[in-house]
Amino acid sequence: LSNALQIVWVYPDLLSTYGDRGNMLILAHRAKQRGIPVETIEVRSDQALPTGDIYLIGGGEDGPQALAAQRLNADRGLHRAVDNRAVIFAVCAGYQLVGTSFFAKGVQCAGLELVDLYSDRGPTRAVGELAGEMDPELGLPTLTGFENHGGRTHLGPGVKPLARVTTGVGNDGVGEGVWSGSIVGTYSHGPALSRNPGLADLLLRWATGEERLADIDDQWPTRLRGERLAAVGQG
């Protein structure tokens, strides 16, 4: 299976609160539709991270998030993955983890320092539909998702948000998520890739080096996107 695209789901035992398995299933499904062989690897937090092509980090509760940060910092596998230019897609608590610090149970915790960003506590909990215009450089249609987080995320200089918020809060009410090299972070659940097949394909293109991927049957994701964007007046 050495030729297969290796999708590594990081710590589903700790970070899988918001249907995060979905992002792995969707990437695998979309790759298989293009005839790309795929291997999915679920790595528990007491196992070492293997090498892979795409790493997925999901959402989680405060305690598990803090535990995941400690173990990932001890493991260093994600740090090596970034050095090897692997693709990383991080959601919610996982997104906060890739920065320098975050808050869990009221305590500031050290992040993985993979991207220059940090998270602190916001004045309100952000819960509801999230939408935004994607960074034009990515050439993707409007981001749609569902957010549920108490933190706010602040990007360092030279780090770009994934999207400009039109509905919801995202990082800080203005920007949402991050992209930096082959790392994408977002507060979107849905799961994110169910509502944003273009983003899923971008991750697959980065991981495979393909310029473009064959079209596949996207009637249901398209209808879902249309319905969710219409629900926030952006149909």
Place this chain on the structure above:
Amino acid sequence: MRCAVPPVASLGVTDKKLPLRATLAASVSRTAAALSRATGRGDGSVIGGKLGMMIDPDLLAHLADGRRIALVSGTNGKTTTTRFTAAAVGVLGEVATNSFGANMPTGHTSALARAGSTPFAVLEVDEHYLAQVIKATSPRVVALLNLSRDQLDRAKEVAMMAQLWRDALAAHPDVHVVANADDPMVVYAAAAHAAGSARGLPSGSVAVAVSGPAPEALTSTGTGALQALDEAAPADPTPSDAAAALADVDLTASDAAAPADGDPTATAAADSAGATGPVADLGAAAAGLPGAVAVAETPFGRAPIARATGGVTWFSAGQRWRDDAHVCPACGAHIEREDDGDNWWCTSCDLRRPTPDWTIDGSYVLDPAGARHQLKLQLPGKVNIGNAATALAVASRFGVAPADAAPKLAEVASVAGRYAQVQRDGRNIRLLLAKNPASWLEAFEMAEDAPTLLSINARDPDGFDTSWLFDVDFAPLRGRQVVITGDRAYDLAVRLQVNEVPFSHVRSFSEALAAVPAGPLEVIANYTAFQDIRAELDRVV
């Protein structure tokens, strides 16, 4: 649809023993409930309690006074277990119960007011309200079924829920707890209660709380996280103008969605305020309690540990969904599980599966004495054998022999429409409610190999985040005709496509009926989708 409540004719009816204000409140409550049913707006299980509590905020406590009460709480199975328990306790005498799934204090108030004076009550309690309802009703027994993810956008984190339960029980050490030995979250919640009893975890409370190398980030106080969760909570959910509400009541909004008789985010605020309460309350209460009160350092902060006198009865009913209990709620280490069995243990601290007193074996329930009781339930699935075992365990605390209760459980054919079988246009329709990943796994175990309609909404009582659809493996439906509908059918469509389950999409229940051949049709729906379909079938119960 708005409906003005006319002058209350039944105000003259008095309930003995109740204070005058409570009498008025109970009477208004019953009348409004009757109106709700008569106008076809709902079961009347919420609106009556809402009005009554505006007149007498302590109405629930007043109505509970003098009854022997059991509470049933958990993420899944509480409506059915409540129904079974009420049937079992009914062997002894009349039982008041909230049989329509209205499981917040307004629903309890309504149910007790409607029942009049009864020696017993068995109440289903929303897990977020358990502390409040224990305080108001002083139950003899509390049954804790399970805790798993539910309503992702606003439900409390699972581990935090377990902690709140634990705190709630600590404040009431004389309550007897019937708890699921198979769910680490439930065991954590109940373990301290077992401390004073012979069974369960000897000295479990303190040992569990203080031992084990808790990760440093976890040793901080839980207050920050509680606040974080409660940030969005409105300040005061109580309507201030009862008179205006009486004159112009929107029955549809509150009543059709029975369990949402309050704003769950609002309760978070109440819970948060209460989170620091037990320490002080317990100190004050301790003087009158047998046994010492200690305060233990737990990974979640300083928690009051009362020496429980009520004790715990552990039951084992099997647990299919395990993805919310990989991490020990006491110390944060890994929970290990036996490959082909129910046993589990924390790899670091003392939290482990207690030896169950009640177990099941096929269709048999084994009681603590080892006697086997065969159940011939009409309700399908292993999960309902487990619910029945729990009911027998609770009823036995009231003195009901399992052999006397078992035939009563066999009479239960459906529960608020759940499992109901209805004939319509040549289709034999069975209704299954599945509202979160754990209950979907159970529904698939119960469903026959037949055409299946799936309906998904994401309205207020359902939770707005549909991500959980990807936590459910729909593969068991491959090879069956699958029809999907509901407000959020497109979310489900994407899920099924990725799951390689062929399906067709329809816009209504009647279209769905037309899409399947005559014969059996399994309907699996989440909360409001289920209620919509139930309404189409004339509110089948």
